[in-house]
Amino acid sequence: MTRRCPWKKRSTPPAAAPPPQEETAARRPASSVRGEHEFHIVGYNARAALAKNAHYSILSGAFKVGGHNWALDCSFDDDGHLASIALLLLTAYISDDAVVAKASLRIEDPLGRWPAAVWESDEAYTFHVWSGNSWQLSQAGRSWTLSVPEAFRSHESHYMEDDRLTILCTVEVLREEEEDSGIAEDMQKLLFLSSESKSTRPACMLPNVTFVVEQAEIQAHRLVLAMRSPVFAAELLGDMREGTTRHIMVDDMSASTFRAMLRFIYTDKLNIKRKASDVALRSQRGCKEKRAARRRVDMALDLLVAADRYDLEKLRLMCDKILSENIDVDSVTPTLMVVHGRLSCRQLEASCIDYLASDDDVYANVKAMEEYKELEESCWSFTADVMDKVAKRKLAANDSSLGANTSRRRPEKKSVSTYNISEVVRGTYEMRIPNFDSMRRNYSVKQTIFSDIFQIGGYDWKLKVSVKEKTISVFAKLLTDPGTAGLRAALFMRMHDPGGKLRPILRRFKPIFSRKATTWGYSNFMSAKGTESPYQYLAHDGSLTIRCNFLVSAISASVEDKTLAPPPSIMSHLEELLVSEKASDVKFLVEKREIHAHSLIIATRCPTLYMVVAATNKEEAIIPINDMKAAVFKAMLHFIYTDELPPLEDIALAAGDGTMTTAGDMLAVVCRFQLDRMKDKCETLFGQSVSKQNASSMLKLARHHHCMKLKDYCLKFE
Numbered sequence: 001m002t003r004r005c006p007w008k009k010r011s012t013p014p015a016a017a018p019p020p021q022e023e024t025a026a027r028r029p030a031s032s033v034r035g036e037h038e039f040h041i042v043g044y045n046a047r048a049a050l051a052k053n054a055h056y057s058i059l060s061g062a063f064k065v066g067g068h069n070w071a072l073d074c075s076f077d078d079d080g081h082l083a084s085i086a087l088l089l090l091t092a093y094i095s096d097d098a099v100v101a102k103a104s105l106r107i108e109d110p111l112g113r114w115p116a117a118v119w120e121s122d123e124a125y126t127f128h129v130w131s132g133n134s135w136q137l138s139q140a141g142r143s144w145t146l147s148v149p150e151a152f153r154s155h156e157s158h159y160m161e162d163d164r165l166t167i168l169c170t171v172e173v174l175r176e177e178e179e180d181s182g183i184a185e186d187m188q189k190l191l192f193l194s195s196e197s198k199s200t201r202p203a204c205m206l207p208n209v210t211f212v213v214e215q216a217e218i219q220a221h222r223l224v225l226a227m228r229s230p231v232f233a234a235e236l237l238g239d240m241r242e243g244t245t246r247h248i249m250v251d252d253m254s255a256s257t258f259r260a261m262l263r264f265i266y267t268d269k270l271n272i273k274r275k276a277s278d279v280a281l282r283s284q285r286g287c288k289e290k291r292a293a294r295r296r297v298d299m300a301l302d303l304l305v306a307a308d309r310y311d312l313e314k315l316r317l318m319c320d321k322i323l324s325e326n327i328d329v330d331s332v333t334p335t336l337m338v339v340h341g342r343l344s345c346r347q348l349e350a351s352c353i354d355y356l357a358s359d360d361d362v363y364a365n366v367k368a369m370e371e372y373k374e375l376e377e378s379c380w381s382f383t384a385d386v387m388d389k390v391a392k393r394k395l396a397a398n399d400s401s402l403g404a405n406t407s408r409r410r411p412e413k414k415s416v417s418t419y420n421i422s423e424v425v426r427g428t429y430e431m432r433i434p435n436f437d438s439m440r441r442n443y444s445v446k447q448t449i450f451s452d453i454f455q456i457g458g459y460d461w462k463l464k465v466s467v468k469e470k471t472i473s474v475f476a477k478l479l480t481d482p483g484t485a486g487l488r489a490a491l492f493m494r495m496h497d498p499g500g501k502l503r504p505i506l507r508r509f510k511p512i513f514s515r516k517a518t519t520w521g522y523s524n525f526m527s528a529k530g531t532e533s534p535y536q537y538l539a540h541d542g543s544l545t546i547r548c549n550f551l552v553s554a555i556s557a558s559v560e561d562k563t564l565a566p567p568p569s570i571m572s573h574l575e576e577l578l579v580s581e582k583a584s585d586v587k588f589l590v591e592k593r594e595i596h597a598h599s600l601i602i603a604t605r606c607p608t609l610y611m612v613v614a615a616t617n618k619e620e621a622i623i624p625i626n627d628m629k630a631a632v633f634k635a636m637l638h639f640i641y642t643d644e645l646p647p648l649e650d651i652a653l654a655a656g657d658g659t660m661t662t663a664g665d666m667l668a669v670v671c672r673f674q675l676d677r678m679k680d681k682c683e684t685l686f687g688q689s690v691s692k693q694n695a696s697s698m699l700k701l702a703r704h705h706h707c708m709k710l711k712d713y714c715l716k717f718e
Helices: 044-054 150-154 182-191 222-228 230-236 255-267 276-280 287-310 313-325 332-339 343-357 360-367 370-378 380-399 436-442 570-580 599-605 607-615 630-642 648-655 659-672 676-687 695-704 708-715
Strands: 030-042 063-065 068-076 082-089 098-107 117-120 125-128 143-146 164-176 209-213 216-220 247-250 414-420 424-433 447-450 454-456 459-467 471-478 487-495 505-509 519-527 544-553 558-561 586-590 593-597
Touching (some): 030 068, 063 164, 063 414, 082 164, 117 150, 182 599, 209 255, 216 222, 216 255, 222 230, 222 255, 230 287, 255 287, 287 313, 287 332, 313 343, 332 343, 332 370, 343 360, 343 380, 370 380, 471 487, 487 519, 505 519, 586 630, 593 630, 630 648, 630 659, 648 659, 659 676, 659 695, 676 695, 676 708, 695 708
Parallel strands (some): 030 414
Antiparallel strands (some): 063 068, 082 143, 098 117, 098 125, 447 459, 586 593
């Protein structure tokens, strides 16, 4: 594909890159995912006073970065001032050993009078996820206390308007990229089938369309192209002429660009990322390194145009990111030539303008280049437009120089939550246990007593009191779904001596109730014997009363995601293909239910299942699958198409069985169809459900199906 000035064709074609080579899966250097959360505290001064009196902190809405859920926890000192901001990792189960992240805080003056108060972490923080006896986050390991910016501490009033404080928190999750997914590996093998292997492959796996690009014939599969691109779908599966021909001419594109685009379509991957040495030695690299960097920029620009042509949004964003990270004196002009006038590339164009406006010397060096001078002569209106935008950007930067940082990297995701003082609700519940004295004879047996269900702050609650031989425990259980962010509450549990002689027993805590942690309290609320035994606090009628005061943020915070949904990946496109049943050519019959699939995907991802398809008489329209639940078969197909498994509870619910029965059925399926990768995923998935109650039964399943990882999970509970 030849890039053009908006009015003149470029005289020389882009440098050709070698055809992409098949590569094996390998672990690559660490990458990062960035997101920003904007947290508004409405009624800051009143909320600070409330927090001071009740030792209460403020919880933001949940936001997602790097595949994990996060929240901000703001605490106040004795004078009611913001003392700390903690970053909480809310994700309840994580298969990795730890989550590593960096963070920064930014509090801006809403009227632009004062510099922004900024704090950034110098080093990454590690959130440890192993709690000692279960695969859940420990309370201490999931919280990172950040520093409140110094500029804000001494001038709080400068950063508020109408008693509203806005905190911007940027989270950058660092991660070492894992091995290529099974789908990427399998689809890449499908793309690069050698002529020798084609003779041994099923007919459904053979390419069925050929593109002629620069006199080179490039083969592909109609189903895969149509699945990834609506333009290809219209051309290859629609009523257009290309839908019936096996050879399609592609003009205005180089063969190397088309091959690179195909590789992305099949694998979601590109091989044009800048090397680390290019970053470290950017100002010192020689001619050879500069030429290599320019070739990468040229390929990214050509692929950006190809992505626009075939409506490949994820490819466009990947090229956008590569080009943004490679902006320099050499690349800024050709990048502006390509993105000029493209609505989908406005952010990349803004980055180029920011670069030109960042320094007068930079802009002068760019204008001194021969390529720019040629543009001034041939495309005067284009360069005039660039000059006008640079001038406006410089003016805007000067106007907002106090606290503004135009070079700050834009986060990939931004969300907003608002917390209002009117959402705080107080409530008290008294749990009276009659005839408590009669339980004295049963200390050798654990006694558990539940309160009635009561409501505070729009949530349903219940208290649980357990009497053991030596201790008494008191817990509060949340019965209402707290949502993704969870529910912040301050609880004060008290026990008074009716006679007024003994000091009251007080336990105070401020937990976050979540879907995975609905019960909080004290396992040692008081000793069952001794000077502070409950019998010292009995009323005249032998009853015991426990009073619990609640301070609840009702419906804590609404979260508004200001970014578009992430572009669809090959896995999401395959899942959509499975659900829509479009272009399906295989029908399975499981428990009297017809289930549609695609022979190309089955043969590529699960050869053993395809053998069942191939062995079936072609005259039979439906392939029966015996001795299997339909829900389990659908879960297997879902994995074949997406490399992911639904939650075990969802599969069990659809199958009408318990989780243990379903877990056994799933392990039997992976052995039957030789799905080793699915077996590994099952072991991790089932590990989430292991508890002291089911560890023994799950251990038997693990040993029966030779699941060593699941066996290790279970043994941790013995």
